[in-house]
Structures are given as structure tokens and as C-alpha cells.
Amino acid sequence: MKYDLIVIGSGPGGYVAAIRAAQLGMNVAVVERAELGGICLNWGCIPTKSLLKSAQVLDYARHAEAYGVQVMEAQPDFNAIIARSRGVAEKMSKGIQYLFKKNNITVLEGNGKLTSDKKVEVTDNTGVSQLYEAQHIILATGARSRQLPAIPQDGKRIIGYRQALTLDHLPASLLVVGSGAIGSELAWFYNAMGTKVTLVEFMPNVLPVEDEEVSKQIARSFKKAGIEVMVKSTVESVDTTGELLKINIRNKKGEIEVKEAEIVLSAAGITPNVEHIGLEEAGIALERGRIQVDDFYRTNVENIYAIGDIVHGPALAHVASAEAICCVEKIAGLQPEPIDYGNIPGCTYTTPEVASVGLTEAKALENGYEIKIGKFPFTASGKASAAGANEGFIKLIFDAKENTLLGAHLIGTNVTEMIAELVLARKKKVTGHDLIKTIHPHPTMSEAIMEAAAAAYDEVIHL
Template sequence: MAQSYDVIVIGAGPGGYIAAIRAAQLGLKTAIVEREHLAGICSNWGCIPTKALLRSAEIFHYAEHAKSYGLKLEGSVTPDLKAIVDRSRGIAQRMNNGVGFLMKKNKVDVIWGEAKITKAASADKPGEIVVAKTTKKPMEPQGPVPKNALGEGTYQAKHIIIATGARPRALPGIEPDGKLIWTYFEAMVPPKMPKSLLVMGSGAIGIEFASFYRTMGVDVTVVELLPQVMPVEDAEISAFAKKQFEKQGMKILLDAKVTKVEKGADSVTAHVETKDGKVQKITAERLISAVGVQANVENLGLEALGVKTERGVVAIDGYGRTNVAGIYAIGDVAGPPMLAHKAEHEAVVCVEKIAGLPNVHPMDKLKIPGCTYCNPQVASVGLTEAKAKEAGHDVRVGRFNFVANGKAVALGEDQGMVKTVFDKKTGQLLGAHMVGAEVTELIQGFVVAMNLETTEEELMHTIFPHPTLSEAMKEAVLDAYGRVLNA
């Protein structure tokens, strides 16, 4: 007889394992299926290990500029690539082990293998999944299969949550080969530091790797199809960041696309077509393909069950419910924005709705912050100035530069800016956009403000500590209303 649960989650990434924990907290008998590694791409090959690499690059940058801080370093500072990569992988391993501990702590059964949904739940019968031996060859190093993990077999659940995430998108003719053309997997564990690098795509993944490799001394060129770097960001913030990247020696081609790649013995030559139709050839030792991701919707049995997909992702309502009763989807597999924190929040909303908790609110995607950990950092929430105007808002816009912020000057990090967008009639904060040191930590202040439906008056009456970078946030609010004090 098949083992039965209240909830089975397929995929143990940020959305999946949080869904499993919350379900267990609410008293639901829960299991999670994983085919490759606990903690998912985010902790093993994405968010966390990339931040470890970027931290190493940041420390290297400070060491190279020690003289600016009144310090003398004897001799030169040399990156040890193996040690940098080993540190990053060790941190990934720690995160992996941590999720294994959380599953055990919360009494969530781990089922190791590949799941396929064979039956949806009905009024009198639970849904069913069949778990087969995994065919996925994990990239090393990865965490061990948890002790006492269940394996192949048939399992039943009243509620099945799909949290299978996404993988790098490949363009026809420019498919990653693991040697000359990389995805973020290979870019994270380079066997040697290339002398030159071409990055295709300037979204968060592309620009973070471009920033890491440039800081480590690599000749970096970024090619972006759209007319601005980091296309989802406010145009003014994007332009500010682009100038800083170029000051660091990064070359950026906008309104351009790679149409063809020729492979050499230890290099690639990309044919890059610009907006005016001209083609230039760029040769680099390695190319990183960072043109987005695609959802892992295959081989789950969705078509046979009639689960609806749209534009390559599982279609859901505000509570993670698909069009088939008893089947849910969360995280990257359920569509953009494809961010770990979106997946985690979506997981909680979905599970609390399943459990029948009162006052469960669907997620407001306009209040999901976005962060890019390049140098300088970029962070935002809500509408850009252009999107606010497109939506029909009459806006007030405030700006404040880090060059007038005491803490930023003291840190030697005075190249940054905070921008706020308000509705002129109501004082509603519509969006906030930042570029500069530690803005990925600052943005949450505006996220909380938006969630509480704070107006400009309440923000102006909030006391920000001095000296802090956060004072730039208040000054940007004041500036929107003609009351800026320090500029």
C-alpha cells in the first residue's frame, strides 16, 4: 500500500523546503521529494555561493586600494582561485547540510528520486506520485543523501506542491558546452581564471558574474539585447550603474545580440550585431550565457493530468493553485519574478491556504524587492518612474546622491544614489530604486514602508540614525517634496 501524506512537495529548493516546513508546523503530515540536492539551485549553485565569490572579489578590491584607506600592504595581493572556489563550495555545502537538519527537525520525510504525478486528488481519493531512481547526475561537491531518506515507490497525498525550479536557458547555436561556453554552473567553479570573458545578458546573473570576473582582473565585455543594462531596473539607476561598471574597465554593448559563435581550441569568437545592423567579432577565452532561465515543467506528468501551463511555466492563482484540484505550484516553475524570496513567500501563502488559515492574502508582486550584488550593488521595489507614469500616476520623484551622505564618504563609497517615486495626489510610495554600497540591505526599509501603505509624511517623520547610509533614503523622500536638507 502506498505511503500517504497530507502534503507532498516536489523539489527541495527555497520554495519547496519552506513549504514543507510550514506544512509540518501546521500539523500536516509532509514529505519532500528531491532528485539532486537539498536547498536547490539557490544555496548550491546560485544565490549563496555567488555571494561568497563576490565577497572574495570585494575583499580583493579593498586590498588593492588599501592606500586609499591609509593602509600599507607589503607586497602584492594575489587571488588564489582554488581557495576562492573552495570557500564558495564549502559555504554551499553548509547550506545544503542546514536544510537536511531542518527537514529532520520538522519531521519532514525526505524522498530521494524523480517524481511524476500520476493521479490528481478527487473528493474521495488522494493524489498519487511515483518516484523513480534519479537520472540526474549531480555536480560535485554536493551534500550526501540524507540518512533514512525514502526512495523509489508510490506515494499518496491530498495536496501535491510542485516546486521544481528552473534551469539556464540555452539559445540555439550557442548552447553551453561546459568548456568554452559556460552557464552559471561552470562560471562558479572555473579551473583557471580566463584572461578575457564575454557575458551574454546583463540581468542579475550576467552582471554579477561580469562584476566578479572584472574585479579579479579579467577583461570583460557584456552584450545586452535591450537598450539598458539590467533591463528591469529604473532607467536612471541603470545608467548610473553602467557608468560605474565602465569606470572599472568593463565594456558594455547595448542594443546588441550575439548571432553566431565560432569555437577555437581555447577561445570563442562571437559575432555581435548592433542596432544599426553592423557586425563586430569579439574573441574571448570564455563566454557566459546568462540569457535567463526556463522552468522545469517536463516529465512531471502535467500534460496527462491537464495541468495548464502558460509561456513555459505552470499557471497558478494567487494562492499557488493550478487548474487541477489538489495540485499547486510555487517558485520559479510558477513564473517570474524568479527569485528565492518570492518562492519562499509563495510557499507560505500556498500552504496556509491549504491548511485553511483565515486571512491568507495573495502575494503582491509589486512589493517583491529585487537585488543585484554587483559593484556597485543595485536594489529596487515597486514601479520604476516610467512604469508609474505608464500606469497613469502623476508622480513626484526624489533623488539623493551618496556623495552627500557622511557615512558613504567615510566608507570611501560615495558613488551611489537613492531614487523614490510617489503618487502626487495620495503620497503613496510607488517605487524605490537604489545603486551603491550595501543597498541590498537598505531596500527592505522601503519594502516595509510599502507593505504598511506608508505615505511620504510618515516617512519624513521617521528618524533615521546618523551616520548611516540609510539617511540617503529619507533625503530622497524629502527631495521628492522639495524639502531635501543635505543637498
Template sequence: MAENFDVIIVGGGPGGYVAAIRAAQLGFKTAVVEKKHLGGICLNWGCIPTKALLRSAEIYHYMQHPGDYGLSVTGASFDIKKIVERSRGVSKRLNGGVAFLMKKNKVTVIDGVAKLTGATSVTVTKDGAKVGDYAAKHVILATGARPRALPGLEPDGKLVWTYFEAMVPEFTPKSLLVVGSGAIGIEFASFYRTLGVDVTVVEVMSQILPVEDEEIAAHVKKRLEKQGMKIITSAKVLGLKKAADSVTATIEDAKGVKSELTVDRVISAVGVVGNIEDLGLEALGVTTEKGCIKIDGFGRTNVPGLYAIGDVAGPPMLAHKAEHEGVICVEAIAGKHPHPMKKEQIPGCTYCNPQVASVGLTEKKAKEAGYEVKVGRFPFTGNGKAIALGEDQGLVKTIFDAKTGQLLGAHMVGAEVTELIQGFVVAMGLETTEEELMHTVFPHPTLSEMMHEAVLDAYGRAIHI
């Protein structure tokens, strides 16, 4: 006989475990089915461990430029094995923290792989053996996503890496080709370049970081190239020819001209695809779209009692989107009448050097949507704190509706902008106008003053430039 719950969540990643905690807080008898690691890809193989790697690279970068700060360092070097060990240790610590939170909130954790036997029932197996049958009033799918594999560029774990292998290298390659320049590709390109690797990035679109504002992306490209990175846009990798310990890529540019590049290793960073297979969706008639489960603003699928959240429910495939989606879904189930997900207010962050952060519409998208816009810009060179930090290269850009003063978008590149962006996210959520932002007092000396100046500049009132 099936064990019964109020809510069963399939997947213990950021969306799944947060949904489970919120469900438990609301009094639901809750279970999470997880086949491998609580915390999911983000905590174990994505967001958190990559930031640990990038932090090591950042410290090494400063060690290489001590004279900029009146310091001297001799014999600066790194140990890739210890860098990886630190990164894995950070993940392990947080993985244990999620397990503690499950226990604290009395959430039942079921170890295994779930398959739907009905809209509100699952069978769980582990290594081919049946663990048990479970039923619930509501089942939430939070199975996440995995790296996309393109024909001819299939990862093999040795010569062609995904982010899994790129995160735990046994050695530092001398040369590296990164295919794809989204957040994942650029972060790894930045990490390895800082460690001295000869890095080439190939992007099929006309700009790197394709979802970002063109002006910001151009700034990032210039900075990365100055660091010695080679970036080829409007190009594609047609195929890979593998040798014993190297790979030769055939690259075609926008004009159809082909060239070859031989490197030690290749990172395939051409996006991710939702984990929708082997869940039993077809038998239930669950609607999918572009490899993801189609949902409404509250996580509901077209099948009553069945929900989906996070990466498996479509872009933007970000951990914080998954977490918020999980809370919205559970609160809707509980009749709390939450606001539906507003994807335009989900910030995006890329932790390369320089950092990139944004929320809302780019200048191009705003104009395409029919807005008459006012655009403000403020450079890091005009900010005292940035100069004191030795980080005077960067830009803050704001986009307003000229007719209403609505903040349509904010885009940043430079030191610590991933921490600054939330100020604009809050402003957008509160439907703040340019007038209210202008009359907000920002502390001095801080990087956040540039946010204020960028707003002022949109209306011809910037003070410090």
C-alpha cells in the same frame, strides 16, 4: 500500496523546503521529493555561493586600493581554486542546515525524481529504479528553473558556460564575453572583472539590468565601464565559432553592423526557463504559460489538489519570492486565509559592484500606468557614513503618487543597498505615505539616512543637498 501524506512537495529548493517546514508547523504529515540537493539551485549553485565569490572579489578590490584608507598592502594576489573552495564550503554548510531543519520538523525526505500519476499522487524513481508510490491530499510542485539555451549559443561546459561552470572555474580566463545583463550576467561580469579579466557584456535591450529603473541602470553602466568593463547594449550575439581554447562571437549592433570578438570563454546568461518537463502535466491538463505553470495568488493550478510555487510558477524568479509563495500556498491549504502574493512588493537585488536594489514601479512604469509622480533623489556624496566608508558614489531614488502620497517604487545603487531596500519594502507593505516616512527618525550616521532624504527630496524638503 502508496504511502500517504497530507502534503507532498516536489523539489527541495527555497520554495519547497520552506513550504515543507510551514506545512509541518501547521500539523500536516509532509514529504519532500528532491533529486539532488536540498536547498536547490539557490543554496547550492545560485544565490549563496555567488555571494561568497563576490565577497572574495570585494575583499580583493579593497586590497588593491589600500591607499584610499591610509593603508598599504604589498603582494596582493588571489588563488581561484581557494576562492571556489570557500564558496563550495559555504554551500555545503547550508545544505547540511536544510537537512537538519527537515529532520527537526519531522519532514520525510524522499531521494529521487517524482512524476505525477494523478493530481495528488506521484511515483518516485532513482537512477531508473522505482523508489515508491506516494499519495497526498495536496501536491505542491517546486521544481525550479534552469538556464535558458538560445540557438547558436548552447552551453557546452567547456568554452561556453552557464552559471554552473562560471561558479567553479579551474582557472581565470584572460578574456570573457557575458551574453545577457540581468542580475546573473552582471554579477559574474563584476566578479571576473574585479579579478582582472577583460570582460565584455552584450545586451539585446537598450539598457543593462533591463528590469531596473533607467536612471539606476545608467549609473551602474557608467561605474562598470569606469572599472574597465566593455558594455554593448541594443546588440545581439548571432553565433559562436569555437576553436580549441577560445571562442569567436559574431555581434550585431542596433544598426545592423556586425563585428567579431574572440575571447577565452563565454557565459550565457540569457535567463532561465521553468522545469515543467517530465512531470506528467500534459496528461492532467495542467495549464502552462511561457514555459511556466499558471497559478493564482495562492499557488493553485487549474487542477484541484495540485499547486505550484517558485521559479516553475513564473517570474519574478527569485528565492525570496519562492519562499513567500510556499508559505502562502500552505497557509491557504490550511484555511488560514493569507493575503495573496503581491508581486509588485517583491524586492530585487543585484550584488555586483556597485550593488543595485529596488522594489515597486520604475519611474517609466509608474508614468505608463497613468500616475502623476513625485520623484526624489539623494546621492551618496551627501551622506557622511558613505563618505567615511569611502563609498561616496551612488543614488537613492523614490517615486510617489503625487495625488495620494503612496510610495510606488524605490530604487538604489551603491554600497550595501541590498540591505537597505527592505526598509522601503516594509513601508510599501504597510501602505505608508510620504508624510509618515518624513516623520520617521533615521539613525545617524548611517546609510539609511539617504532613504529619508530621498523621500524629503520628492517633496522639495531635502536637508543635506
């Protein structure tokens, strides 16, 4: 059986590649060993946001009195919350099935592996294998939870993010290792549910890739919510012999501190799925554990490509989707623009939310820029005050010579919905005064973008 394109993996890179290729007239097959939609749709982005929304509704109900509304004591139905999350993921996966059917994309169920003669061997769950041929092959196999030697996951008491989405009961206590987006979001969710949460981070700040001011603000928010935050700390070992886990942590003073928890969640990064997919057989080169590709995702082997978490760049769903489109359009003979990895938005869906793009203040100075900074706190926003959500701020960093936007760092309610304006501003080299003179609707949270730009040029009205 021969196709124009076979895609191995159906996550946000794989399924987007398949659909775009079908739109461009290719005969496409997708190999998938589990649910369509991959980790993001089934075990990551989508179900996590469902859990976080339930936690947000619970938080609203618990603080309804602040809005002049009387509500009986709100309690979480943990199993119903988990069930809702799984239902949302299942619905989205069925949506991918519909899109594949609409675009005449063939699904090959099983494990996909490259052969030495550049074919794809698909082995189903009964062990039966079949060979398929394609003019082009895209690898989009994604990643999995990273295993730390000191915290060996058993899937029950020491878990990864996947198990954290389907626990059969609400744990009384949880220790989360790693405060990136996954660790921070799940720490916030379980804390909102009533679990006693400790968040341990090796770096000096939580959300360590963010601007330092944002990281410090989210740490304050976590502590205010009741999360114990330990930075500059490392889990040395976990004793699993007792009813509660005993976690030995080397704290920021260099001392061993023992914490107890019912469950440990290891959320310290991911590992690319590059094993058992035939890379050695096909002669595909790796670089630092990821597949080596050019600007259009071509490997060193002709007609074989790789996208998403298994190549360089941030391991984000929207990045994988963008890479998929770029890759397929190049295969089809179009002239796509290479992705600018310096202009990728990052979002964390805690409360408050965090969103950013471009350089942090420290990076801008390190790179030799003379900068102007404008900040606008949501305490000065009429919409934020009316919504009872005035925690956080917007921070914009401009090149003082060119007046273009170097970086944008947002923390507050709904800021993940606001960041795209600033991604476009950076892409089109919009100046600070362009942002100031762009009329933003009132009252909205987005007005704070205009005000932050104005603050950088001493033109701010509402501060």
C-alpha cells in the same frame, strides 16, 4: 506510503513549503534528485554571494592605501575562492538537512513525477521506482539556464551560470551574454578577479528591468571598473574551431563586430523545469510555458499546487518562499493574504549594489500618475564618504496626489540591506512625509532614504 503533503523540489520554495506545513501539523515528504536547498542555495544565490564577497575583499585590499593602510600587492587565489564558495553552499545545504530532521520531514531521493491517479512516482539513481500518495502535492521544481539557439552550451567553453561557479581556472577573457542580475554579478566578479570581461545586452540598458537612471549608473560603474559594455547588441553566432572563441555580435549600429574570448557565459534568462514531472499525465494546464495557478497556487487539478519559477511572477528566491507559505497556509485552512506582485523587491549584488521595488519613473508616467521625485546622492552622505563608498544614489517616486510611495530605486553600497524599509512603506501606504519624519540614525547609509523623501518635497537639508 501516504503523506498529508508531498513537495517535489527542495529549493527556496520547496523546503519552505515543507517546513511551514510541518509546523502546521502535517506529515510531509520532500522529493529531491540533487542537493537539498535547490539551485539557489547550491548553485545560485548563496555561492554567488560568496564569490562576490571574495571579490569585494580583493578590491578592498587593492585600494587599501585610500584608507591609509599599506598592503602588499593582493592577488586572488581563484581555486581557494571557488572552494570557499562551495563550502558555504555545502554548509547551508546541511542546514536544510538539520531543519528537515528537526521538523520530522521525510526526504525521498530521486526524480519525482506525477501519475495519472495523482500519486508521486520517485525514481532513484539506480532506476528503481516507488509510488507515494499524498492528500496534497506541491510542485516546486525550479528552473535552469535558458539555452539560446545561437549560443549552444557545451558546459566547457560555452557555459551557463552553474559552470561559472566551478571553473577549474581563472579565464583570461570572458564574454557574458545577458546583463540581468546573474550576468551582471558574474561579469563583475570575473572582472574583479582580473579576467577581461565583455558584457553583451540585447536591450538598450544593462539591468534592463531597473529604472533607467540606475541602469545608466551601473553601466558607468562597470565601464570604470574595466568591463566592456555592449547594449542594443545580439550574439549572432560563436565559432568554436580556434583556440579562442570568435563571437559574432550585431552591435547597436547594426554592424557585425567580432570579439574573442576564452569562455562565453550565457546568462540570458531561465527555463522553467516543467518537463518530465507528469504534467500531461495528471492533466495540469500550462500557460506560456508555466503552470497555470490561482492566487493560492492551486492548479486546475484538485489538490495539486505549483510555486516558484514554474509559475507566473518574478523568478526570485524570496518570491518562491513567500508563495510557499501562502500556499501551505491556504491548504491548512488559514486565511493568508494573496501576494502583491507589484511590491516585490529586486536585488543585484554587484559593486555598487542595486535594489528596487515598485514602479520605475517611466512606468509611473505610463500609468498616468502625477509624480514627485526625490533623489539623494551618496556623495552627500557622511557615512558613505567615511566608508569610501559614495558611488550611487537613492531615488524615490511618489504619487503627487496621495503622497504615497510608487517606486524606490537604490544604487550604492549595502542598498540591498536597505530596501526592506521601502517595501514595508509601500505595503502600509506610508507617505513621503512619514518617511521624512521617521528619525533615521546618524551616520548611516539609510539616512539617504529620509533625505531622498525630503528632496521630493523641497525639505532636504544636506543638498
